[in-house]
Amino acid sequence: MTLFRLEAYKTFSRWRTYISFGVLALIVLMTEIVMRVSAREIIGSMMKAFQRDFIIAGNIVNAWFITAFIMNSLHFHIPFLITLVAGDMVSGEATAGTVRFLLIRPPSRQRILNAKYLTALFYTAGLVIFFAVLCVVLGLPLFGSGDLIMHRLGQFSVVFIPEAEIPFRMLLAFAAAIWSMTVVASLAFLFSTMAENSIGPIIGTMAVVICFLIFGNLPLAFFRHLKPFFFTTHMLLWQGFFDSSIRWLEIGQSALILGMHNAGLFLIASIVYRRKDIKS
Amino acid sequence: MEAVLKTFGLGKRFGMRWAARGIDLEVHRGDIFCFLGPNGAGKSTTIRMILTLLKPTAGTIQLFGKDLHKNRCSVLSRVCGIVEKSDFYLFLSAYKNLEILGSMTRRIKRDEVMEALERVGLIARAWDKVRTFSHGMKQRLGIAQALLTRPELIILDEPTTGLDPQGMKDVRELIQRLARDEGITIFLSSHLLSEIEQVATRMAVIHRGEMKAQGSVAELLASEAIDYAIQVSPIEAALRVMQGIPWAQVLSCGESMIEVRLEPGHASELNKLLIANGIEVASLYPRRTLEDFFLRVTKGVAEI
Numbered sequence: 001m002t003l004f005r006l007e008a009y010k011t012f013s014r015w016r017t018y019i020s021f022g023v024l025a026l027i028v029l030m031t032e033i034v035m036r037v038s039a040r041e042i043i044g045s046m047m048k049a050f051q052r053d054f055i056i057a058g059n060i061v062n063a064w065f066i067t068a069f070i071m072n073s074l075h076f077h078i079p080f081l082i083t084l085v086a087g088d089m090v091s092g093e094a095t096a097g098t099v100r101f102l103l104i105r106p107p108s109r110q111r112i113l114n115a116k117y118l119t120a121l122f123y124t125a126g127l128v129i130f131f132a133v134l135c136v137v138l139g140l141p142l143f144g145s146g147d148l149i150m151h152r153l154g155q156f157s158v159v160f161i162p163e164a165e166i167p168f169r170m171l172l173a174f175a176a177a178i179w180s181m182t183v184v185a186s187l188a189f190l191f192s193t194m195a196e197n198s199i200g201p202i203i204g205t206m207a208v209v210i211c212f213l214i215f216g217n218l219p220l221a222f223f224r225h226l227k228p229f230f231f232t233t234h235m236l237l238w239q240g241f242f243d244s245s246i247r248w249l250e251i252g253q254s255a256l257i258l259g260m261h262n263a264g265l266f267l268i269a270s271i272v273y274r275r276k277d278i279k280s
Numbered sequence: 281m282e283a284v285l286k287t288f289g290l291g292k293r294f295g296m297r298w299a300a301r302g303i304d305l306e307v308h309r310g311d312i313f314c315f316l317g318p319n320g321a322g323k324s325t326t327i328r329m330i331l332t333l334l335k336p337t338a339g340t341i342q343l344f345g346k347d348l349h350k351n352r353c354s355v356l357s358r359v360c361g362i363v364e365k366s367d368f369y370l371f372l373s374a375y376k377n378l379e380i381l382g383s384m385t386r387r388i389k390r391d392e393v394m395e396a397l398e399r400v401g402l403i404a405r406a407w408d409k410v411r412t413f414s415h416g417m418k419q420r421l422g423i424a425q426a427l428l429t430r431p432e433l434i435i436l437d438e439p440t441t442g443l444d445p446q447g448m449k450d451v452r453e454l455i456q457r458l459a460r461d462e463g464i465t466i467f468l469s470s471h472l473l474s475e476i477e478q479v480a481t482r483m484a485v486i487h488r489g490e491m492k493a494q495g496s497v498a499e500l501l502a503s504e505a506i507d508y509a510i511q512v513s514p515i516e517a518a519l520r521v522m523q524g525i526p527w528a529q530v531l532s533c534g535e536s537m538i539e540v541r542l543e544p545g546h547a548s549e550l551n552k553l554l555i556a557n558g559i560e561v562a563s564l565y566p567r568r569t570l571e572d573f574f575l576r577v578t579k580g581v582a583e584i
Contacts, residue, residue, distance in 0.1 A: 002383060002384075003384070006380050006383060006384070009380070010369060010372070010380065013369075013371060013372060013376075014371055015371075096367055096368075096369065096370070097364075097365065097367025098367050098368060098369060100333060100362075100363040100364070100367065101362075101366075101367070101368075101381055101425065102381075102384070103331075103332065103333055104331040104332060104333065104356065104359075104360075104361050104363070105356065105381070105384040105385055106352070106353045106354075106356045106357040106384070106385055107353070107384055108352065108353065275335070277328075277333070277334045277335060278328065278333035278334065279328075279334070
């Protein structure tokens with residue numbers, strides 16, 4: 001616990017850590033302002049297909065809708081922000097030279113690595129929670145509350161979730177979002193154990209995320225067979241909480257696959273770092 | 281004499297190249313033990329193995345009589361080290377750096393951090409960020425963090441590298457004070473012979489990854505023939521006396537100075553002999569230095 005406290009202190013003492021929070025705040029703020037100004041136009045284009053057949057009334061563009069809308073971009077910008085810190089967690093010590101002080105202390109490399117990994121997860125969770133709180137806290141006064149009506153992307157269907165159910169579903173969705181983002185953190189952390197500076201882990205992680213997103217969408221039989229095992233396939237598991245009825249089994253399976261990725265990546269990181277010679 | 285650090289056949293191979301091989305060190309309690317070698321000789325590699333930064337390819341390490349590999353946590357809590365230059369978290373203050381690094385060994389109180397800073401003369405800069413420190417100040421802060429954990433053995437890898445003359449002197453004095461006043465065993469590597477002559481009680485020489493010599497500085501220097509410069513008058517008579525002595529070899533002769541190589545322990549005997557033969561001896565002093573010794577054991581190819 002002491003090691004975790006020390007790692008967290010170091011991480012949150014650096015201004016670089018807060019870049020991500022600042023960027024997220026800017027994204028949320030800008031999106032909400034733009035939505036406030038041109039909500040009707042956006043809704044019009046999103047619901048175009050339905051407006052011939054349905055009359056949609058009430059406060060559709062409410063805080064929950066905006067939050068879900070912004071969450072859809074989660075797998076693009078948040079992974080990058082996570083890698084800024086998780087990718088630097090171990091390699092940053094090599095860059096700074098502090099690794100030579102750190103690893104000659106009594107705690108084993110594994111214990112130090114555990115503390116660093118926990119800090120990376122803590123930061124990831126903090127970032128997603130900050131994102132959630134900001135969306136809701138800014139959204140409620142700007143757009144008010146209401147039922148959540150969402151158009152499923154790529155499908156001719158509308159999902160309706162009553163207002164009373166939304167806070168609970170939002171909570172679960174953000175918990176799932178944290179879980180999916182921890183895989184990105186684990187990946188960046190693994191690369192961080194292999195590198196001597198943070199540039200490699202940041203670029204490497206983003207390259208892997210982009211590659212797997214592309215592979216998962218290629219219409220080739222080979223990738224279609226592998227797609228169920230790609231972490232990118234399951235990163236949007238949080239969307240399952242915004243279906244008419246929650247498909248627990250599918251969400252559970254996705255969570256399990258992501259968990260296995262986390263465990264596997266951390267195991268490899270541990271093996272790599274415990275065997276690593278510190279030459280820097 | 282209790283051995284604080286012992287290595288047995290320690291070796292490290294990078295690819296096909298052995299950076300260090302067959303290193304058998306023995307550091308006794310209270311020693312200021314200097315590990316001497318030219319750049320690239322394998323000093324840092326050996327130190328990194330002792331401090332667990334590198335995994336040895338061969339051999340074992342004992343600290344305080346215990347196997348390092350099997351008792352890592354307990355033995356490393358009694359050791360502290362600085363490998364090459366002292367690097368800290370630049371975005372944190374000197375105080376916070378010491379608190380963080382010290383807390384990894386044991387619970388650290390504020391007063392202990394301040395005391396360590398005071399001992400290295402950095403108390404006035406306790407709350408300044410380390411990024412504003414000079415190289416010398418960082419080295420002293422490095423020693424402060426070593427002291428904070430109350431170690432029995434401090435391992436320093438070229439602690440004066442990059443320091444100005446005053447900084448080098450400060451660090452040397454600090455090392456001597458720690459050994460003399462606090463009984464801390466010091467193991468330090470260096471390629472600076474003058475530094476070793478000034479502080480070392482025992483030393484080992486490493487060259488091209490292999491140990492060349494080990495022992496007390498006085499023993500090593502006294503173990504073989506030593507060159508002396510003798511100022512005498514008349515010089516011809518002195519030469520005649522010396523030519524008949526089996527343990528003296530005249531190396532060169534000037535107007536009033538003779539350079540002679542003597543077997544160990546014969547300097548005073550030669551002095552008496554010259555005086556007994558009516559020769560005036562103005563001075564007789566050894567020209568044998570650590571540098572000669574070092575160049576001899578490294579076969580004169582060392583670049584120091």
